[in-house]
Structure formats: C-alpha cells, structure tokens
Amino acid sequence: MEPNKELVKDEEADSVDVHLYRSMIGSLMYLTASRPDIMFAICACARFQVYPKMSHLHAVKRIFRYLKGQPKLGLWYPRDSPFDLEAFSNSDYAGASLERKSTTGGCQFLGKRLISWQCKKQTIVANSTTEAEYVAAANCCRQVLWIQNQMLDYGFNFMNTHIFIDNESTICIMKNLVFHSKTNHIEIRHHFIRDCYEKKLIQVIKIHIDHNVVDLLIKAFDVSRFNFLIASIRLLNL
Incomplete structure (x- = not known):
C-alpha cells in the first residue's frame, strides 16, 4: 500500500461490483496463510466490503500487481536455527x-x-x-x-x-x-x-x-x- 495514504469511505466516488470486490478479497485472504507481507493491505481493504468504491478496488489491484511481481516469495525455515x-x-x-x-x-x-x-x-x-x-x-x-x-x-x-x-x-x-x-x-x-x-x-x-x-x-x-x-x-x- 502507499504510505501516508489511508483508505477512506470515499462516498463521492463510483461504486464497484460488490460480488467482484468480495471475491477478490476472499481469494487474497487465502494467501495470508503463507504471505504475511500482504496481510496488512488485505485487512485494510477488507474493511470496505459493504460499499466498495473505485479507490478501494485500485488498492486491491495494487496487491495483485505486487503478487505478480513477487510470485516466488516464501517463508524460509532453516534447519540449523535455534529452537527458542x-x-x-x-x-x-x-x-x-x-x-x-x-x-x-x-x-x-x-x-x-x-x-x-x-x-x-x-x-x-x-x-x-x-x-x-x-x-x-x-x-x-x-x-x-x-x-x-x-x-x-x-x-x-x-x-x-x-x-x-x-x-x-x-x-x-x-x-x-x-x-x-x-x-x-x-x-x-x-x-x-x-x-x-x-x-x-x-x-x-x-x-x-x-x-x-x-x-x-x-x-x-x-x-x-x-x-x-x-x-x-x-x-x-x-
């Protein structure tokens, strides 16, 4: 997400398809089980599922663009790491x-x-x-x-x-x-x-x-x- 730019209700903006927006959020939610880097952005976008606007859809698409550019990121669990x-x-x-x-x-x-x-x-x-x-x-x-x-x-x-x-x-x-x-x-x-x-x-x-x-x-x-x-x-x- 863009720093210093909070998502707001943006009531004057055009509305988007609720079902499309919710399906995109639902798909991204599955990824949070292995991709903590997108968790904050998804949680922020998920708060606007009742009346999503174009600005919220752009924020979700930004997450998809990031994922497309970083498809191989994964958590690394080294064997020799301390067990504390x-x-x-x-x-x-x-x-x-x-x-x-x-x-x-x-x-x-x-x-x-x-x-x-x-x-x-x-x-x-x-x-x-x-x-x-x-x-x-x-x-x-x-x-x-x-x-x-x-x-x-x-x-x-x-x-x-x-x-x-x-x-x-x-x-x-x-x-x-x-x-x-x-x-x-x-x-x-x-x-x-x-x-x-x-x-x-x-x-x-x-x-x-x-x-x-x-x-x-x-x-x-x-x-x-x-x-x-x-x-x-x-x-x-x-």
Missing part, C-alpha cells in the same frame, strides 16, 4: 480511518522461523498509544500461551518467553503495579498479561522501533523499509 520461542508486539494508534480504532499486530518465532502472525483491528477505541500497545501486547501474550501449551505436548518447555515491545510505558505498566491507577479505564480482560508476567510465563523486553519486525503487519511503508521488514521475517525468493 520469542514474540514481537506492536500497534498502530488510531490506524483504522473509519472508527479511529487501533490496529493490533503480533508475530511469533521459533528461533528465526516465523510460525504465527496476527493483524486485527482492536475492538475498543484506545485513549492513548500506551493503551493501544497494551491491548496489542495482551493479544500477543494470548497467542504465546497457546503456543506454549501446544509445545508442551511435544516435550518443549517455553516458559518465560520473550515478548519484544517498542513502547516503554506499556512495559512499565506490566512490571510495576504502581501504575495501576492509570489503567483503570482499560478493560479487565486485557490485564491478564500482568499476571502472566508475575508467573514468569513471559518476559517483556524493550526493542527499538526500527527493529520491531511486526511493523510489517500494522502500517504501510516505502519500498526500502518494506523490503527490510520482509527480509527480517525470512520471507525470501525460493
């Missing part, structure tokens, strides 16, 4: 132009192998970037706990999993209960991540925003940054 579980979490504050809701992004790695990724519009309207990041971290934690339980069946114990977050305030809320008074407006269901931290099921670590690979799932970038993020998740020409 780690996760990355991030949020694009008020990134959804229709409702001003934030976009949650998360991805989980086994060593250098990307095994799971998420891009989802949050159900609440966050009052701050810290709240949006906190909700995103909670969603990432849920996925980490699920992977931990699954791997226990195979004899692997991944307790104290590292979750990398680029927001210092979010980490402070999880580590220090003194900040609890500032989080009363956040729904209770998101606070379980603090309990997971206290039980040492996860470990939250500050990461520089430039190295947070989950950015690929929550916003649009220029070509150089986009290619850097693709390489960072081991999406290579196979």
Whole structure:
C-alpha cells in the first residue's frame, strides 16, 4: 500500500461490483496463510466490503500487481536455527480511518522461523498509544500461551518467553503495579498479561522501533523499509 495514504469511505466516488470486490478479497485472504507481507493491505481493504468504491478496488489491484511481481516469495525455515520461542508486539494508534480504532499486530518465532502472525483491528477505541500497545501486547501474550501449551505436548518447555515491545510505558505498566491507577479505564480482560508476567510465563523486553519486525503487519511503508521488514521475517525468493 502507499504510505501516508489511508483508505477512506470515499462516498463521492463510483461504486464497484460488490460480488467482484468480495471475491477478490476472499481469494487474497487465502494467501495470508503463507504471505504475511500482504496481510496488512488485505485487512485494510477488507474493511470496505459493504460499499466498495473505485479507490478501494485500485488498492486491491495494487496487491495483485505486487503478487505478480513477487510470485516466488516464501517463508524460509532453516534447519540449523535455534529452537527458542520469542514474540514481537506492536500497534498502530488510531490506524483504522473509519472508527479511529487501533490496529493490533503480533508475530511469533521459533528461533528465526516465523510460525504465527496476527493483524486485527482492536475492538475498543484506545485513549492513548500506551493503551493501544497494551491491548496489542495482551493479544500477543494470548497467542504465546497457546503456543506454549501446544509445545508442551511435544516435550518443549517455553516458559518465560520473550515478548519484544517498542513502547516503554506499556512495559512499565506490566512490571510495576504502581501504575495501576492509570489503567483503570482499560478493560479487565486485557490485564491478564500482568499476571502472566508475575508467573514468569513471559518476559517483556524493550526493542527499538526500527527493529520491531511486526511493523510489517500494522502500517504501510516505502519500498526500502518494506523490503527490510520482509527480509527480517525470512520471507525470501525460493
């Protein structure tokens, strides 16, 4: 997608065939199981399936053009990679132009192998970037706990999993209960991540925003940054 150019309702533009638009979105959705590089763009276009306009159709066609130019990109799983579980979490504050809701992004790695990724519009309207990041971290934690339980069946114990977050305030809320008074407006269901931290099921670590690979799932970038993020998740020409 074009950076700094959000998709909007564009009510004055010409409408397009709803069935055609939905079939294109549905076809692209199948690809997100193996192509995380297009997940953010598809999720953004999928929000306009009720009344799609020409601008939305052009955005979908842009995804198809990208896929035609990069048909051999695939996730690479090296055999000699370490077998450690780690996760990355991030949020694009008020990134959804229709409702001003934030976009949650998360991805989980086994060593250098990307095994799971998420891009989802949050159900609440966050009052701050810290709240949006906190909700995103909670969603990432849920996925980490699920992977931990699954791997226990195979004899692997991944307790104290590292979750990398680029927001210092979010980490402070999880580590220090003194900040609890500032989080009363956040729904209770998101606070379980603090309990997971206290039980040492996860470990939250500050990461520089430039190295947070989950950015690929929550916003649009220029070509150089986009290619850097693709390489960072081991999406290579196979």
